[in-house]
Amino acid sequence: xxxxxxxxxxxxxxxxxxxxxxxxxxxxxxxxxxxxxxxxxxxxxxxxxxxxxxxxxxxxxxxxxxxxxxxxxxxxxxxxxxxxxxxxxxxxxxxxxxxxxxxxxxxxxxxxxxxxxxxxxxxxxxxxxxxxxxxxxxxxxxxxxxxxxxxxxx
Amino acid sequence: xxxxxxxxxxxxxxxxxxxxxxxxxxxxxxxxxxxxxxxxxxxxxxxxxxxxxxxxxxxxxxxxxxxxxxxxxxxxxxxxxxxxxxxxxxxxxxxxxxxxxxxxxxxxxxxxxxxxxxxxxxxxxxxxxxxxxxxxxxxxxxxxxxxxxxx
Numbered sequence: 001x002x003x004x005x006x007x008x009x010x011x012x013x014x015x016x017x018x019x020x021x022x023x024x025x026x027x028x029x030x031x032x033x034x035x036x037x038x039x040x041x042x043x044x045x046x047x048x049x050x051x052x053x054x055x056x057x058x059x060x061x062x063x064x065x066x067x068x069x070x071x072x073x074x075x076x077x078x079x080x081x082x083x084x085x086x087x088x089x090x091x092x093x094x095x096x097x098x099x100x101x102x103x104x105x106x107x108x109x110x111x112x113x114x115x116x117x118x119x120x121x122x123x124x125x126x127x128x129x130x131x132x133x134x135x136x137x138x139x140x141x142x143x144x145x146x147x148x149x150x151x152x153x154x
Numbered sequence: 155x156x157x158x159x160x161x162x163x164x165x166x167x168x169x170x171x172x173x174x175x176x177x178x179x180x181x182x183x184x185x186x187x188x189x190x191x192x193x194x195x196x197x198x199x200x201x202x203x204x205x206x207x208x209x210x211x212x213x214x215x216x217x218x219x220x221x222x223x224x225x226x227x228x229x230x231x232x233x234x235x236x237x238x239x240x241x242x243x244x245x246x247x248x249x250x251x252x253x254x255x256x257x258x259x260x261x262x263x264x265x266x267x268x269x270x271x272x273x274x275x276x277x278x279x280x281x282x283x284x285x286x287x288x289x290x291x292x293x294x295x296x297x298x299x300x301x302x303x304x305x
Contacts, residue, residue: 025185032183039176039183040210041217044233056234065238066213070184073209077188081200082248088209089242089293 011080012143014120020106023075027101028063036067058095065092068102068126068135075104075124080141090124090137100128106139117142156229156264156273156298165259168219170212174251177205184208197250204251212249212281212290213241215257225261229275231298239274240295247289254284257292273298
């Protein structure tokens with residue numbers, strides 16, 4: 001019998017302790033920060049200009065916290081349809097530097113059933129290859145109790 | 155130290171036109187491979203009217219409008235001294251290409267820790283679409299690193 005933690009959990013049947021499939025990202029590089037700056041609208045030069053980063057006291061450019069949070073978004077939307085995500089929150093507890101290879105993880109910590117829906121609370125984290133935590137977060141997900149496809153807005 | 159009279163201040167609204175091309179750029183920039191975020195046929199098959207905006211996308215509204223930069227400027231806080239401390243979203247309705255999202259924020263709190271070495275700006279926001287539907291609320295905490303001896 002496959003241990004629960006190793007099965008890809010069907011979100012509708014998720015139980016406390018279930019782990020979401022991990023999302024492993026390639027090492028952070030300048031190109032990624034530059035493109036994310038453009039796409040996200042955060043042009044703070046601390047993320048894209050090494051001279052500015054150094055004047056600000058950093059050894060080099062640093063990643064946007066929101067880039068890690070966007071990756072937490074991906075972790076969740078691979079697991080459930082996006083309309084199922086009711087809340088997403090993050091605390092940026094560490095700076096992610098160039099070369100950091102980040103992994104996003106999630107774990108179901110609470111399950112409640114509320115009429116026709118199952119409500120899941122998921123603890124989230126982003127760590128680098130050295131085990132240093134960069135983001136600590138949480139999501140609330142709501143799914144229909146009877147598995148069916150979720151159309152946006154329905 | 156930041157003047158506490160900024161607490162309660164409402165910031166100018168930010169209007170974000172959610173554009174298909176930018177959503178595709180954003181999806182690519184974060185390495186999103188799910189076609190629902192970049193292919194209109196896939197988006198419609200999933201029940202969306204157009205490409206959906208990924209969960210963190212609407213944070214762009216107040217960056218594009220420079221509302222946050224203006225707020226920091228008025229508080230006398232240099233960009234080089236800030237870090238993003240916390241961010242939270244609550245979602246009520248999907249946001250898709252073709253939508254216009256308006257974000258309205260207020261400065262909910264400003265407080266200090268470590269004898270003023272760190273200050274925290276708490277900003278609370280609502281986001282509504284072109285139909286007047288509230289699509290999301292957001293809460294941000296910006297951390298300001300003050301130099302030693304700051305008053």
